Amino acid sequence: MKYDFAGIEPKWQKKWQDGKVFAAENGSDKPKFYGLVEFPYPSGQGLHVGHARPYTAMDVVARKKRMDGYNVLFPMGYDAFGLPTENYAIKNHIHPAKVTHDNIANFTRQLQMLGYSFDWDRVINTTDPAYYKWTQWIFLQLFKKGLAYKTTMPVNWCTSCKCVLANEEVVEGVCERCGSPVIRKEKSQWMLKITEYAQRLIDDLDGLDFIERVKTQQKNWIGRSTGAEVTFKATTGEDIVVFTTRPDTLFGATYMVISPEHKYVQAWKDKLSNWDEVDAYVQEAARKSDFERTELAADKEKTGVMLQGVRAVNPVNGKEIPIFISDYVLASYGTGAIMAVPAHDTRDWAFAKKFGCEIIEVVSGGEDVQKEAFTAKDDTGIMVNSGFLDGLTVKEAIPAVTKWLTEQGIGHEKVNYKLRDWVFSRQRYWGEPIPMVWCDKCGWQPLPEDQLPLLLPDVESYEPTDDGESPLSKMTDWVNTTCPHCHGPAKRETDTMPQWAGSSWYFLRYMDPHNPDALASKEAMNYWSPVDWYNGGMEHTTLHLLYSRFWHKFLYDIGVVPTKEPYAKRTSHGMILGEGGEKMSKSRGNVVNPNDVVAQYGADTMRMYIMFIGDFEKAAAWSDNAVKGCKRFLDRVWNLSEQVTDSLEHTAANESALHKAIKKVAGDIDAMKFNTAIATLMALVNDFYANGCSKADYGVLLLLLNPFAPHMTEELWESMGFAQAHGGRMACQQSWPAYDESKTVASTVTMAVQVGGKLRGTVTVPAGCDQDTAVAAAKADAKVAKFLDGMEIVKVIHVPGKLVNLIVKPQA
Known part of the structure; x- marks a missing residue:
């Protein structure tokens, strides 16, 4: 009988679905297992082998867990808001909702074609109003707790998508979604205070079963550093606050650098004799992304302009020092100002050499001031040229100077983070409406919860506007509304949420996907929480994984969820490359379509192969x-x-x-x-x-x-x-x-037999046999026996279960 996969596979897929064989129960006498894969963005290209590798892996795990007696929740859904669908809709004049519906239908077909044991009764779709009602509800709770706010700030602007990007969405200076250049632009944006959770996001990694590289990436992205905040006084009277991890080197601070966007640059306009030069530099810096200004410029010659007419006073010695603007200092990091210690920092040394700034050694330890700076761990360096710190080690000087700064009221100990607050606005149509109303009298007001979901209105054009505002801004009938507080005229927020909003809590909705009264019932969350095993891409470590941990911790703080962390275990998978090891791409013509493989060989062959292709964590x-x-x-x-x-x-x-x-x-x-x-x-x-x-x-x-x-x-x-x-x-x-x-232990083993150190044969002997038995078996072997003829065994070297070596000499 021939193996007819084309007939067999649809038969069993129908049986599984009709019989709800893989349905999970909300409550069971069995132990529970919640296995999760990152839900896909339903693009027009359909499922690809990059999806199939992690999905098949977790399906194998889920099927095994059921056979082990677990009540298994293994769900699937669609992360369906976002730019690609909107861009496709604009290009082809099809409503994004229609595009999304068709793409989801295609994805569902493909997922079922591969025989995945998802609980299809729990499917979620982030564009479903019954789902995004609760995304909006979470945003309102964040606003009410002071964790959502609106501010004007320099943001990353994608020149193609025509919308704001979070720092995490900018990869090597370009948009991670479309690859177009990213520039800096001043915009009024909704922000989420993820920085309020920075330390907890680091600390709570310790109790999680995450692969080490995931933990490392998250810690590095959050970027905790300990130091001091120090106030320098400008000669015009303003305070310039800097953060430094090395307050011990303050006596060596011979100039300051502030970002081109720093508020004092414009405030000092009338005091600067070289304003035209300063303004030109400010305009040039505005055209660069953060990546261009930092990473790309790391090894390049530094640029900048001295502010002629204003200087700063070093607080530890009273010396006046010059102030520069330079684009390697970002307004969005720290205080937007730094003190420069060129004797002990490579970047500062190069800048000082170019602009003729003084270089004063303040840590003596034999280091070359033209090389890498001391770091805080170099505790044995001795302070010099540093007034009351002279003679102290670095380890002693840091707390001493921090204490002095605090007593003088010009500084204090400070923990800083590289992590920035999350830019949450998008000036596009296809996203969750932000449920906020602006009233000229009352300011920003949250939409009453009983008015959720705030539905996305139909629009004729999804094109981004030339002024960078959302297409929703043109919908005056929708925009104009009533203030929930004073009942006067007001306007709705026209920005929408980013794609990351719906994916920041979706794992909770799977627990109770049809609940109209809550994002999930407490009973369901108490039973299923936390996710036992979550597999996803490394590319989401500082995006979705970080964001969802933040949202979950917030929901825990307000008593909505029962655990402080959403995922007990996180693993990741390697990419599947094209033949020859190149990345799959349409331009190379090496993209593998799962449909083609299934049609030719069957879904089971596809599943077997992508599990057999190599080490799951590595590219193959x-x-x-x-x-x-x-x-x-x-x-x-x-x-x-x-x-x-x-x-x-x-x-x-x-x-x-x-x-x-x-x-x-x-x-x-x-x-x-x-x-x-x-x-x-x-x-x-x-x-x-x-x-x-x-x-x-x-x-x-x-x-x-x-x-x-x-x-x-x-x-x-x-x-x-x-x-x-x-x-x-x-x-x-x-x-x-x-x-x-x-x-599982073999009853016999095969041992190598050497005569005089040379391999002469092998013998099969009982496992664990003694030396006499092994030697007897060796002597009885015909191949070995001929090398023993006329020889006397003078020594036996016996490695149990592996080797017997007979040392011989000619018989007398």
Whole structure:
């Protein structure tokens, strides 16, 4: 009988869906397991193999957990607001809602085609008003607690998408979504105070089962540093506050640098004799992104302009020092001003050399002032040229000067973070409306909760406006409204939320997706929280993963969710590359479409191959030949059914291999070593062909293979009579096979035999045998015996289970 995957796979997909075989229960006597994959953005390109790798992996885990007796929640949904759909809608004159509907239908077809065991009754869609009602509700709670605010600030502006981007969305100076240049622009924006949670976002990583590189990336992005905030006085009377991790070097601060956007630059306009030069530099800096001004410029010659007419006073020695503006200082980081210590900082040294600033050594320790600066960990350096700090070590000087600054009222200890508040506005149409109203009398007012959801209105044009405002700003009938507080005339906010809003809490909605009265019931959240295992891309470590942890902590603080962290475990996967190891792209013509692979080889072959392709955490190159190899393996399993005997006892020669395989495959699935689990199954099939295969042997094989190749194994389980023998229950509804630990240990071992240190043969001996038994077996082996003829054994070197070396000499 031929393996007809084209007929088998749709049959079992329908059975699973009609029977709701993978439905999770909100409450059960079974232990719970919540396995989560990042829900996809339903693009017009459809599902690709990049989606299939993590989805298949977590499906294998979820199927195994069910067989282990868990009540498994394994859900799927769609992160459907965002720029790509809107841009497609603009180009093709199709409403974004229609584009989204069609894309979701296509994605659903493809996901079901691959046999994933999602609970399809729990599907969510972030563009559904019943869903985004609660996204808006969370925003209102953030506003009421002072964590959402609106301010005018320099922002990242994508020149193509024509909207504001968060820092995390700018990659190497370009938009992470479309690849277009990003510039700086002043805009009034809604912001979320993620910085209020910076320390907790670091501290609470310690109790989580996250892979180390995820923890490291989050900590580095948050960027905690400890130092002091110090006030320098300008000669015009203003205070200039700086943050420094090295207050011990204050006596070596010989100039200051402020950002071109610093408020004092414009305030000092009339006092600066070189205003035209300053203004030209300010305009030039405004055209650069933060990335261009920092990372890209890190190794380039520094630029800047001295502010002629205003100087600063160093607070520890009273010396007047020059003030510069330079684009490597950002208004959005720290205070937008720095003190420069050129003797102990490479960047400051290069700047000082270019502009002729004084260089004063203040830490003596044999360092070359033209090389890397001391860091706070270099505690043994001795302070010099530093007044009351002279003679102290760096370790002693830092607390001493911080105490002095505090006593003088010109500084204090300070913890700083690189993390910036989250820019939450988008000047586009296809996003959640921000439920806020502006009243000239009352200011910003939240929409009453009983008026949620605030629906997105239909518009004729989705084109971004030339002035950078949202297309919603043209909808005067929608914009003009009544103030919820004074009931006077007011206007709605016309910016929409970013795509990251809906994905910051979606895992909670899966717990209770149809609840009209809450984002999820307390009972459901108490039962399912936290997510037990979340797999996702490394590219989302400082975006979605950080944002969702922040939202969850806020919801915990206001008593909505029962745990302070959303995810107990986080793993990540490597990319699938094109043949030859190049990144898949349309331009290279090497994109693999899952539809094509399934049509040619079947979904189970696709699943087997992407699990066999290599180490799950590392990138792996696609290989059409290897795909064919996985198909041949499934053919062998199928064809083996025709050789199975009716015996319900395990074949003696297979017993050890079976028990080893049960243990190995289970452990490898839990450790995400899917490739070695499959290799074990391949070896087991080889044993069955060599030793014969009973019905009992074959039944175990089908259960071990079921999480990887569910369609074929269900068909064989049914056709071989296993389902009937188990009350009509499918293979996926069986318990994972048990193994006997004692039978995973081989009864015999093969040992190398050396004569005089040279390999002369191998012998099979009982496992754990003593030296006499091993030597006797070696002497009895015909290949070895000829090298012992006429020889006397004078010494035996015995490595139990591995080697016996017979040291010989000619007989007398």
